[in-house]
Amino acid sequence: MKFNGIYLSGVGVCLPERVPLEEAVARGDCDESQLTTGWRAARVAGTVPAPDMAIEAGKQVLTRSGHAPGDVDLLLHTSTSHQGPDSWMPQHYILRNTVDREIPAIGLRQGCEGFLAGAELAACFLMASPDRTAAMITTADNFGHPLIDRYRSHHGLVLGDGGTAALLSKREGFAELLAVNSFSVPALEGMTRGDEPLFPPGCTVGRKVTLERQATSRPGDVTPQEAALIAGKVESEAVRQVLDDAGIEIGDITRVLHPAAANEQYLEHFLKPLGLDPSYGMLEFGRWNGHMGASDLLAGLDHLISEGALQPGDHVMMFAVGPGMAMSYGVVRIRDTPPWRA
Template sequence: MRVDDLYLTGIGSEVGALTPVAVPLAAGEFTTAEADRTGQLSTAVAALPGPELAVRAGREALRQAETVTGEPVWPMLCLHAGIYHAGIDFWHAASFVRDRLGVGAGPGLTLELGAMSNSVVASLDVAASVLRGRPDHDAALITAGDRFGAPGFPHWNTDTGIVYGDAGSAVVLSRRPGLARVRAIASYTDPSLEGLQRGDEPFRTASVTAHRSLDIRRRKRQWLGRHGGPAHVDSRNADGVTAVVKTALSDVGLDLPDIAKICAPHYGRRLVETQILRPLGISESRTMTGLGLRVGHLGASDQIVALDHLLRTGEAGPGEHVLLLGIGVGMTWTAVVLQVEPVPATA
């Protein structure tokens, strides 16, 4: 979908304090083999719960949007995401975030969008479609926040090839010019892969994570043993990655060499190679993997945290194109092509 008439007018991120890899190695929570395989140097660990991290990021995004546009931005559509427990059962985190940000009561929807690690990038697809079809909607606010940790989800050893980190992120999507123009968006779904994270797990009436940690590694082994091993997932993932990237780029007449940086999921180094670099035929230097190896996989926040870093450091300048690539278990893929505008990210 070619867009061109929507902009990211505000971006915010809140990342936990970094814990170096030496800490889990000394505690026996991470092995030297895993450290070598992932290349992980540290990960972000926060004291605040995910929704509070999202609120902090949201405040910065709304502040930037007001500075850039010259007036307060009131988002009629508020979307929120988290891939792990928000801290309270039977509760609506999206409304908490909206209320704490002072958006308050009014027309429009406040929703939680569940595309796992693709939630924020996929939300840009949803929000863009709403704004383009609803002239009465001027802006949308997208937030995400996750805090992992024991007992349910240890940062370092819950998953294979991925170390998780705590962060919140937020972005304001608007018709008014801002930090980056949205050029194109494309999404793709392959639900046949949902079992990769389910394995042989039975359906339960309550979560087990209050008493023991999730074992995503075991679930993956169970499912892969019946479905052709990792090569099957690698092939289907390559189909999804290439489909969304090629579609989004072709919609605006661009090719991969035209992209200054790619903000993709913060996997460990080996998974980045098999799931992102190899399908796209690019080198690690084209991505934000270096940042990911310091902060970890931040749930749904990887791409916005990386984009915020690029804009604040000037690594992506006016006129340059940046690609956001979201990959969510289930599985879904979304690509968003952005063009940086001549507005400082610290505005």
């Protein structure tokens, strides 16, 4: 979807300390075989609740954006793992401790593509009424709980903790949101469901999340080869559409933000068909954080800004894939150097 006059006014992050993989191996938390996969470290939040990291990022984004709490007309919170007590909705807690206004606070469960899906919804919300000014999107996860093992849930994957926030505004911003397109691929729904029963839900009986088993134990509706062809076709169409909506060519892309990965083959799968080298991505940055769920994209954008790696006129493409299967692609154009970069 093409947007006009929707700006990214600020980005906020709350990233806990890195724990090197060698240290995790020495403690017995991580198998030594993970040292060969490319990961270098993981962000580990300890006992800090995920919503509290979202709150810290939300407070920072308000300060950086130059907007007051009264400017915010919507809060969206997205996550990939448990946030707190069952039957409790973290978005209202985050709202209370950031903008503290009687506005809609909505939770999204879109997995790793939660930020982009949220950005598309938030932009539409802002465009629907001239009286609306800004929307806050927060992301957060702490994978240190007993139902998942950040180092062993999938060989080749290390999970990191963190929270991020973004403020979309119709008033001003250091970047302009040009386009976002989100897709669902129903034919691939079974890929991350695996053979686990739907009832009773795994978390209610203490069943651990095993991402590797879920990714390989497919119900048999499609073969891995068929899944690759279906996903490739949707990805190609998604890229073409988001570039058309943004009014640019693939050669205009300066950098690519994506879910964290330690293996260059992951980036080659997405970027090589576009004629882009893996160096456009954030491979090394991700290796030192772990895969932080929905927080990877904004953490990567904050990193590029802080390093001075983006200049006015640059175009940044974002993509993410979530279980279900969901895909989102977006493009932002850098307008100015944010004042907080100093």
